[in-house]
Amino acid sequence: xxxxxKSEPQTRSGRVTKAAPDVLSHDVLMQAxxxxxxxxxxxxxxxxxxxxxxxxxxxxxxxxxxxxQVAMQLADEDGLSAVTMSAVSARLGFTTMAIxxxxxxxxxxxxxxxxxxxxxxxxxxxxxxxxxxxLAQWARAKRAMLCARxxxxxxxxxxxxxxxxxxxxxxxxIDSLAGTGLDSADMGEVLSILDGYTRGASDTAxxxxxxxxxxxxxxxxxxxxxxDLGRAIGDPRFPHFAALLTTPSTKPTRTMDESFxxxxxxxxxxxxxxxxxxxxx
Amino acid sequence: xxxxxKSEPQTRSGRVTKAAPDVLSHDVLMQAxxxxxxxxxxxxxxxxxxxxxxxxxxxxxxxxxxxxQVAMQLADEDGLSAVTMSAVSARLGFTTMAIxxxxxxxxxxxxxxxxxxxxxxxxxxxxxxxxxxxLAQWARAKRAMLCARxxxxxxxxxxxxxxxxxxxxxxxxIDSLAGTGLDSADMGEVLSILDGYTRGASDTAxxxxxxxxxxxxxxxxxxxxxxDLGRAIGDPRFPHFAALLTTPSTKPTRTMDESFxxxxxxxxxxxxxxxxxxxxx
DNA sequence: CGTATGTGTGTATTATATACACAGTTCAGG
DNA sequence: CCTGAACTGTGTATATAATACACACATACG
Numbered sequence: 001x002x003x004x005x006k007s008e009p010q011t012r013s014g015r016v017t018k019a020a021p022d023v024l025s026h027d028v029l030m031q032a033x034x035x036x037x038x039x040x041x042x043x044x045x046x047x048x049x050x051x052x053x054x055x056x057x058x059x060x061x062x063x064x065x066x067x068x069q070v071a072m073q074l075a076d077e078d079g080l081s082a083v084t085m086s087a088v089s090a091r092l093g094f095t096t097m098a099i100x101x102x103x104x105x106x107x108x109x110x111x112x113x114x115x116x117x118x119x120x121x122x123x124x125x126x127x128x129x130x131x132x133x134x135l136a137q138w139a140r141a142k143r144a145m146l147c148a149r150x151x152x153x154x155x156x157x158x159x160x161x162x163x164x165x166x167x168x169x170x171x172x173x174i175d176s177l178a179g180t181g182l183d184s185a186d187m188g189e190v191l192s193i194l195d196g197y198t199r200g201a202s203d204t205a206x207x208x209x210x211x212x213x214x215x216x217x218x219x220x221x222x223x224x225x226x227x228d229l230g231r232a233i234g235d236p237r238f239p240h241f242a243a244l245l246t247t248p249s250t251k252p253t254r255t256m257d258e259s260f261x262x263x264x265x266x267x268x269x270x271x272x273x274x275x276x277x278x279x280x281x
Numbered sequence: 282x283x284x285x286x287k288s289e290p291q292t293r294s295g296r297v298t299k300a301a302p303d304v305l306s307h308d309v310l311m312q313a314x315x316x317x318x319x320x321x322x323x324x325x326x327x328x329x330x331x332x333x334x335x336x337x338x339x340x341x342x343x344x345x346x347x348x349x350q351v352a353m354q355l356a357d358e359d360g361l362s363a364v365t366m367s368a369v370s371a372r373l374g375f376t377t378m379a380i381x382x383x384x385x386x387x388x389x390x391x392x393x394x395x396x397x398x399x400x401x402x403x404x405x406x407x408x409x410x411x412x413x414x415x416l417a418q419w420a421r422a423k424r425a426m427l428c429a430r431x432x433x434x435x436x437x438x439x440x441x442x443x444x445x446x447x448x449x450x451x452x453x454x455i456d457s458l459a460g461t462g463l464d465s466a467d468m469g470e471v472l473s474i475l476d477g478y479t480r481g482a483s484d485t486a487x488x489x490x491x492x493x494x495x496x497x498x499x500x501x502x503x504x505x506x507x508x509d510l511g512r513a514i515g516d517p518r519f520p521h522f523a524a525l526l527t528t529p530s531t532k533p534t535r536t537m538d539e540s541f542x543x544x545x546x547x548x549x550x551x552x553x554x555x556x557x558x559x560x561x562x
Numbered sequence: 563c564g565t566a567t568g569t570g571t572g573t574a575t576t577a578t579a580t581a582c583a584c585a586g587t588t589c590a591g592g
Numbered sequence: 593c594c595t596g597a598a599c600t601g602t603g604t605a606t607a608t609a610a611t612a613c614a615c616a617c618a619t620a621c622g
Binding site (some may be wrong): 003019048138152159161162164167168169171174178183184185186187189190192193195196197199200201203225228231232235237238239240241243244247248249251253254259262263265266267268271272273274 | 329469518540549
């Protein structure tokens with residue numbers, strides 16, 4: 001996040017990087033996944049290695065995990081912006097620089113708390129249901145997780161390095177997806193639809209949490225968002241939107257949870273239709 | 282983004298803020314929209330006011346818009362992190378503090394470039410199609426916009442203050458949505474499904490852009506993401522995921538654009554089913 | 563004309579990340 | 593047992609931002 005932009009597109013390993021197109025197919029991605037594993041060490045290394053420390057020197061007073069726990073605690077309490085190297089170290093009773101013995105940079109620490117924050121998906125119950133209800137449960141669980149840790153969505157890193165917990169969530173959907181009998185490529189697509197919907201649908205909660213981190217109450221947040229939307233009313237540029245705001249619904253109001261369920265049902269409907277069509281083919 | 286957390290939940294206007302539940306219904310939100318408009322001045326004010334400046338003093342050398350343009354230019358070139366108050370002012374040929382005459386804080390400036398960056402949705406063609414193809418076009422346009430300006434998704438502010446351009450995008454969908462004959466509440470839901478999918482589906486592009494900003498080529502990015510995913514292979518915790526990665530698809534590979542279309546079709550299928558059911562009822 | 567109202571500048575402060583050198587620790591091996 | 597390599601936490605220094613504040617100057621209204 002800090003300053004480390006433009007290091008000239010240098011090719012690691014000397015090979016010439018042929019200008020790849022900006023839009024890559026999933027296929028290219030997956031091949032890279034299979035192939036590149038042995039290249040240099042990346043930032044995400046930390047997430048996977050149980051760095052077997054040599055038995056030399058003084059034993060460390062902390063473990064990476066303790067650091068992560070404290071950092072997460074700070075994020076939970078006061079939002080992502082409360083996670084500073086000095087805040088973390090202070091709470092641990094060490095100097096700022098001590099943290100750097102465990103994580104080479106703040107970014108690496110953030111990567112770690114992202115993965116830790118996601119936790120593991122709820123255990124697949126021994127009794128398996130149909131794929132549809134399993135996917136629905138997964139989506140609910142993921143939403144619950146995101147709502148509980150809204151700072152997860154706060155960082156742009158969400159799409160970056162994937163740790164074991166992250167993969168566990170993927171593993172869980174794919175497991176359920178097996179019941180659909182879809183082709184592997186299609187599974188990938190379905191996964192991204194469902195995950196996309198789930199994350200998108202958690203945005204409101206995230207927005208609220210962000211406002212909360214700014215010191216606003218829920219009511220104030222509603223007022224703020226409302227004020228923005230409210231400007232549409234009377235503005236000739238937004239007739240339909242204004243109408244939407246002012247027209248009372250004929251139906252009973254949905255809670256946010258109900259809204260999520262509604263959308264989820266639509267999304268799954270769409271998927272189901274494709275699954276059925278595939279089976280027939 | 283900087284430090285302005287915990288200002289004790291003070292009630293503005295003196296009224297007591299009754300502890301509202303964290304989960305608000307869309308309805309509550311909309312009522313707030315209608316009501317609160319006349320409260321105090323918010324950050325988003327800037328996005329709406331053509332602050333009629335008093336004719337006193339020296340005339341300003343710049344306009345807020347010029348500042349926004351330059352800031353956006355910087356973001357386009359080198360990512361969001363390149364947008365610093367000093368970079369913006371330098372490019373304009375002024376001192377850092379000069380910017381503060383136009384925007385009270387960096388945050389306000391970012392709000393402004395978000396709205397500016399979104400631009401207006403493509404004009405609705407005079408000839409209207411069916412709602413489904415109109416929604417699809419909207420989604421494509423939005424995705425194109427997000428891919429062109431990946432830094433938009435980089436900031437947590439994306440869900441925050443909504444300016445005129447933002448509302449214009451909403452207006453456009455809702456206009457198309459009219460063709461469905463849905464209830465206003467349902468329209469809101471459908472909107473959020475579609476928008477959620479679109480934004481989620483643009484994430485990969487965003488991720489790439491972010492890596493690019495870090496100085497990575499597309500190939501390096503694929504390698505990095507690939508390396509993360511590749512760890513699943515052979516790891517006993519992720520059997521299904523590993524299988525997904527290694528199993529070649531029986532179908533011709535989809536490009537990312539095709540993937541988007543595929544997902545979009547599923548989502549619209551789900552919506553369509555509901556629309557049809559509603560009509561029948 | 564003079565003063566309230568604005569404008570851009572310069573300088574100082576604060577928060578953060580992080581580089582670097584150091585002093586103390588501990589164990590492996592002679 | 594002793595020595596030094598490998599490692600630990602600390603202290604200090606630097607760089608980058610954001611932004612508060614006071615100032616010198618500009619301008620048009622009264």
